[in-house]
Amino acid sequence: MTTQATRSLGILGLEPAPLVTPEPPGAVLHPSNFEFPLISETVAGAWAENVSRGDPALEAACIAAARRLVExxxxxxSSDCGFFIRHQAAVAAAVNVPVALSSLLLLPTLLRQLPSPAKIAVLTFDSTRCTEDLLGIDDPVERSRIAIGGIEGSNYWHDSHQPTPPPVDVDALKKDVTASLARLRDAHPDIAMILLECTGFPRVAPAIRHSTKLPVYDITTLCRMTYA
Known part of the structure; x- marks a missing residue:
């Protein structure tokens, strides 16, 4: 039975397991992020490459890991990769607790907070894989208010595809995310809000918030809401 002392937020994690790659401050699984306990289960076979690509074979492993977390x-x-959203419905149907696997779930709510035609910048690990079906927006007018930019090809992107990723260079990551956002803002000057899809980006969210003076939301925002 779950007791008050063991009421934790469960995280579906990527390979390799955190014991192989220790989580740094700012990462989703770092205990400093939240005021409540975290537990995690690695989704067997879930690497950054095949999760972002959308491998349907991972669904059963996601469900199994989620059930272990509930036990x-x-x-x-929640999860340690925004692209796990592809398995949102299956995992939510398989367990009896709230499930929120990606900050992309916030998009419909955030759009309604802004006056039209103000836009939201979605900054993602890989814009080529942040496809229309992941956004949860069917109305073409609302879809036109979402601008997507990624950091594919960056050192962080390449490192995340390694069997054992090296420690994150936060300064380089901040530079890449900032550059992607700058390109989006040049193309869409009416951007009024920022949503970070990648669960690695909370490391640089404070810097983005400070430099842009815009609201910035990420997976940690969703985790706090869902736990509450």
Whole structure:
């Protein structure tokens, strides 16, 4: 039975397991991010490459990991990769706790907070894989208010595809995310809000918020909401 002392937020994690690649400050699984306990389960076979690509074979492993988290005391479940959103419906149907696997789930709510035609910048790990079906927006007018930019080809992108990724160079990551955002803002000067899809980007969210003076949301925002 889950007790108050063990009420944790469960995280579906990527390979390699955190014991192989320790989580740095700012990462989703770092304990400093939240005021409540975290537990994680690695989704067997889920690497950055095949999760971002959308490998349907991962669905059963996602469900199995989510069920293990509930057995261990998770009262809500999120993930360590925004592209796990492809398995959102299947995981939510398989467990009896709230499931929120990607910050992209916030998009419909955030759009309604802004006056039209103000736009939201979605900054993603790989814009070529952040496809229309992941946005949850069917209305073409609303879709036109979403501008997507990625950091594919960056060092962080390449490192994340390695069997054992090296420690994150936060300064380089900030430079890449900032450059992607600058390109979006040049093309869409009416951007009024920023949503970070990649679960690695909370490391640089404070710097982006400070430099742009715009609201910035990410997976940690969704985790706090879902746990609440």
């Amino acid at each position: 261990r005391g998770a009262v809500a479940i």
